[in-house]
Amino acid sequence: xxxxxxxxxxxxxxxxxxxxxxxxxxxxxxxxxxxxxxxxxxxxxxxxxxxxxxxxxxxxxxxxxxxxxxxxxxxxxxxxxxxxxxxxxxxxxxxxxxxxxxxxxxxxxxxxxxxxxxxxxxxxxxxxxxxxxxxxxxxxxxxxxxxxxxxxxxxxxxxxxxxxxxxxxxxxxxxxxxxxxxxxxxxxxxxxxxxxxxxxxxxxxxxxxxxxxxxxxxxxxxxxxxxxxxxxxxxxxxxxxxxxxxxxxxxxxxxxxxxxxxxxxxxxxxxxxxxxxxxxxxxxxxxxxxxxxxxxxxxxxx
Amino acid sequence: xxxxxxxxxxxxxxxxxxxxxxxxxxxxxxxxxxxxxxxxxxxxxxxxxxxxxxxxxxxxxxxxxxxxxxxxxxxxxxxxxxxxxxxxxxxxxxxxxxxxxxxxxxxxxxxxxxxxxxxxxxxxxxxxxxxxxxxxxxxxxxxxxxxxxxxxxxxxxxxxxxxxxxxxxxxxxxxxxxxxxxxxxxxxxxxxxxxxxxxxxxxxxxxxxxxxxxxxxxxxxxxxxxxxxxxxxxxxxxxxxxxxxxxxxxxxxxxxxxxxxxxxxxxxxxxxxxxxxxxxxxxxxxxxxxxxxxxxxxxxxxxxxxxxxxxxxxxxxxxxxxxxxxxxxxxxxxxxxxxxxxxxxxxxxxxxxxxxxxxxxxxxxxxxxxxxxxxxxxxxxxxxxxxxxxxxxxxxxxxxxxxxxxxxxxxxxxxxxxxxx
Numbered sequence: 001x002x003x004x005x006x007x008x009x010x011x012x013x014x015x016x017x018x019x020x021x022x023x024x025x026x027x028x029x030x031x032x033x034x035x036x037x038x039x040x041x042x043x044x045x046x047x048x049x050x051x052x053x054x055x056x057x058x059x060x061x062x063x064x065x066x067x068x069x070x071x072x073x074x075x076x077x078x079x080x081x082x083x084x085x086x087x088x089x090x091x092x093x094x095x096x097x098x099x100x101x102x103x104x105x106x107x108x109x110x111x112x113x114x115x116x117x118x119x120x121x122x123x124x125x126x127x128x129x130x131x132x133x134x135x136x137x138x139x140x141x142x143x144x145x146x147x148x149x150x151x152x153x154x155x156x157x158x159x160x161x162x163x164x165x166x167x168x169x170x171x172x173x174x175x176x177x178x179x180x181x182x183x184x185x186x187x188x189x190x191x192x193x194x195x196x197x198x199x200x201x202x203x204x205x206x207x208x209x210x211x212x213x214x215x216x217x218x219x220x221x222x223x224x225x226x227x228x229x230x231x232x233x234x235x236x237x238x239x240x241x242x243x244x245x246x247x248x249x250x251x252x253x254x255x256x257x258x259x260x261x262x263x264x265x266x267x268x269x270x271x272x273x274x275x276x277x278x279x280x281x282x283x284x285x286x287x288x289x290x291x292x293x294x295x296x297x298x299x300x301x302x
Numbered sequence: 303x304x305x306x307x308x309x310x311x312x313x314x315x316x317x318x319x320x321x322x323x324x325x326x327x328x329x330x331x332x333x334x335x336x337x338x339x340x341x342x343x344x345x346x347x348x349x350x351x352x353x354x355x356x357x358x359x360x361x362x363x364x365x366x367x368x369x370x371x372x373x374x375x376x377x378x379x380x381x382x383x384x385x386x387x388x389x390x391x392x393x394x395x396x397x398x399x400x401x402x403x404x405x406x407x408x409x410x411x412x413x414x415x416x417x418x419x420x421x422x423x424x425x426x427x428x429x430x431x432x433x434x435x436x437x438x439x440x441x442x443x444x445x446x447x448x449x450x451x452x453x454x455x456x457x458x459x460x461x462x463x464x465x466x467x468x469x470x471x472x473x474x475x476x477x478x479x480x481x482x483x484x485x486x487x488x489x490x491x492x493x494x495x496x497x498x499x500x501x502x503x504x505x506x507x508x509x510x511x512x513x514x515x516x517x518x519x520x521x522x523x524x525x526x527x528x529x530x531x532x533x534x535x536x537x538x539x540x541x542x543x544x545x546x547x548x549x550x551x552x553x554x555x556x557x558x559x560x561x562x563x564x565x566x567x568x569x570x571x572x573x574x575x576x577x578x579x580x581x582x583x584x585x586x587x588x589x590x591x592x593x594x595x596x597x598x599x600x601x602x603x604x605x606x607x608x609x610x611x612x613x614x615x616x617x618x619x620x621x622x623x624x625x626x627x628x629x630x631x632x633x634x635x636x637x638x639x640x641x642x643x644x645x646x647x648x649x650x651x652x653x654x655x656x657x658x659x660x661x662x663x664x665x666x667x668x669x670x671x672x673x674x675x676x677x678x679x680x681x682x683x684x685x686x687x688x689x690x691x692x693x694x695x696x697x698x699x700x701x702x703x704x705x706x707x708x709x710x711x712x713x714x715x716x717x718x719x720x721x722x723x
Contacts, residue, residue, distance in 0.1 A: 008510055015502050022500075112322075121326040123526065123552045133534050133560070144509060146502075146534055215499070218530060220556030224324030224497045224523040231500065262503035272467040272493035274503055 018149030020255020025211040026232035036200040043108035045229025052212030077205030234282035240295025316376035325364040334594035335607025345585040369394030392470035407632035418707035420669035431670030437695030439474035441674040457486035462513035467493035498524025505531040525553035533560030562681035570658040574600025577653025665722035
C-alpha cells in the first residue's frame with residue numbers, strides 16, 4: 001500500500017466514522033424512547049423531519065431569527081410529546097409492545113401528513129451557519145473530511161454527555177431509569193408514568209431536531225429525511241436498543257464498515273452495497289450478541 | 303378543422319401524480335404545470351375543439367405498484383375512457399407497456415421510460431419524444447468532446463456516471479459503454495441506492511479516481527446530496543452534468559453558491575416569460591384555480607409538466623382532425639401522436655415560441671427529434687440558462703441499440719413488428 005492509498009484508506013475510515021455519528025443522532029432518539037418505555041418508535045425518522053420542517057417553517061414563514069426558531073421548535077416538540085402521551089400512549093397503557101409499535105406507525109403517517117399540510121412538500125434550504133465543505137487544513141494535506149460531519153460529531157458528543165448527566169445525576173433521570181427497569185415497581189413508589197413519558201418523548205423530540213438539522217443541512221429539508229430512520233436500524237441492532245453509548249459506537253462501526261465495504265468490495269460486486277452491508281454487519285453481530293453490543297442481557301428464569 | 307362548439311363529451315386524462323413521499327418535491331411542480339396548462343385550455347378555449355378536459359388525479363407516491371393500481375382504477379373513467387397516460391416514472395412505464403397495448407391507451411413517457419420504445423414498429427402504444435436517455439447520453443458525450451477540443455481528444459479521458467440504482471438510472475449505461483468503445487474514453491459507473499441521502503463512499507471514489515467529467519442520472523434527494531458532495535470534494539461544477547431530471551431548482555438551491563456552474567440536459571426553456579404562462583396566470587390563477595403557487599410558475603419542472611401537457615393536447619387535437627370527431631378514444635389519440643407535428647409556427651400560435659424544439663413524430667419514430675441542449679445554473683441569479691444549441695444524438699450509437707433492444711422485447715413478448723408503410 002503506497003502513501004496515497006494509505007491516506008485514502010484513512011479518509012474512507014474517518015468519513016465512515018463521521019457518517020456513523022450522523023446515523024447515531026437518529027438512533028439516539030429510538031434508544032431514549034425504547035429505554036424508558038419499551039416502545040420501538042417507528043415515527044422517530046418522521047419526528048426528525050417534522051422538527052426540521054417546523055424549524056425552517058418558523059424561519060421562512062414567520063421570519064423568526066435562528067435562536068428563536070430553535071426555541072420555538074423545541075416548544076413544538078414538547079407540545080407534540082404531551083399530545084402523543086394524551087391522545088395515544090395513555091390509551092394504550094399495559095398493551096402489548098406490538099400494539100404500541102403499531103400505534104407509532106400510525107403516528108408516523110399523521111406527523112408526515114401534518115408536516116405536509118403545515119409546511120408544504122418543497123425542498124427547503126436549511127442554513128443555520130453550520131460550516132460545510134472540506135476542512136481546508138486537512139484537505140491541503142491530502143485528506144478530505146466534511147466540516148458539517150465534524151460539527152455533527154461534536155454536537156453528538158455534547159448531547160451524549162448531557163444525556164449521561166441527565167440519566168445518572170438528575171432526579172428525573174433516575175425516575176426514567178426506574179420506569180425503564182420496571183413500570184409496576186416505578187408506579188408503586190409514586191413515579192408518574194405519564195409525566196415520564198412526556199419527558200422522554202420531549203427529549204427524543206429534541207434529539208430528533210438535532211438529527212433533522214444535521215441531515216437537513218446536508219440535503220435540504222424534504223420528506224426523504226424521514227427515511228434516515230432506515231440508517232438507524234442497523235445501528236440499533238448492533239449497539240443495542242437500550243444503550244446511549246451503544247448508539248454512538250454502533251453508529252461508528254456501521255459507518256466505517258459500510259464505507260470500507262462500498263469502496264473496497266463494491267466495485268467487485270456491482271456497487272451500491274452499503275445499505276444492505278450495514279444490515280449484514282448488524283445481523284452478524286446478532287449471531288454472537290443477540291442483545292447488541294451494549295444492550296442489556298435478558299435473563300428469564302422459568 | 304373540427305367544430306369548436308361546446309360538447310358534453312369529456313376528454314378524460316388521468317394524471318399519475320406524486321404529491322406525497324420522498325419524491326414529491328419533483329412530482330408537485332410537474333403535476334402543477336401539467337394540470338394548469340390543461341385547465342387553462344378548459345378556461346380559455348372550452349377545452350380542445352369544444353370538448354372539455356377532465357383531469358382524473360391519482361396519487362402514486364412514485365411507487366410502481368401504486369402507479370399500476372392508478373392505471374387500472376382510472377383507465378375506464380368516463381365516456382371516453384382514459385385517452386393517454388403520463389406515468390412520470392420509468393418503473394411505472396415499464397409495467398404499463400404490456401397493459402397499454404391490450405387496453406389500447408397510449409403511454410406518453412416524455413423523455414423517460416424504456417428507450418427502445420422509440421421504435422414505433424414494436425411499441426405502437428408508447429411514445430418517448432422529444433428525446434430518450436440514450437440520445438441524451440450521446441449528447442453529453444458530444445458536449446464533453448466539444449469542450450475537450452474535439453471528439454478525438456476524448457481518448458484516454460475518464461468519464462464517470464453516478465446513477466440512481468434503478469431501472470431509470472441504469473438506462474444510459476450501455477450507450478455510454480458503446481460510446482467509450484467508440485471514442486476511447488474510460489467509463490466508470492457508480493450506483494447510488496434509493497433514496498440517495500448518503501453518498502459519501504461514491505464521492506470518495508470519485509475523489510480517488512479523478513474522472514475528467516461526471517454525469518449523473520439522479521432523482522429526488524439523490525440530486526441535492528450529490529451536488530453538495532461534489533462541491534465538498536471540490537469537483538468542478540462545470541464538469542458535472544446531470545440528466546434533465548437532475549436539473550431543477552430543487553436540485554441546486556440546497557447547495558447554495560457551491561452549485562454555481564452545474565450543468566444538466568434540457569429540452570425546453572426555463573422561465574415564465576411566454577404567452578402560455580401569461581394565459582395560465584390570467585385564466586387559471588386569477589380565478590383562484592391554480593394548482594400551485596403563482597410565484598413558482600416557470601420553474602424547470604413546472605415547465606416540464608407544461609410542455610408534456612402541450613404535446614399531449616396537440617396530439618389529441620391532431621387525433622380529432624384525423625378522425626373528424628371530437629368524441630375520440632385512446633386508439634384515436636395514438637393516431638394523433640403518430641401524426642404529431644408541432645413546429646415553430648405552431649409553437650408561436652400556442653404562446654410558446656422558442657420554448658422548445660419542433661417535434662415531429664411518426665409511426666416508426668416515437669422518439670421524435672432526439673435533440674438535447676444543456677442548461678447551466680447561475681447560483682447568483684438563482685436561475686437556469688440554456689448554454690448550448692440543441693445537439694442531434696449520435697444515431698450511429700443509439701440506432702443499433704434501439705433496434706437490438708426492441709427486437710429482443712419483440713422476441714420475448716411474442717410481438718410481431720407492424721408495418722409503417
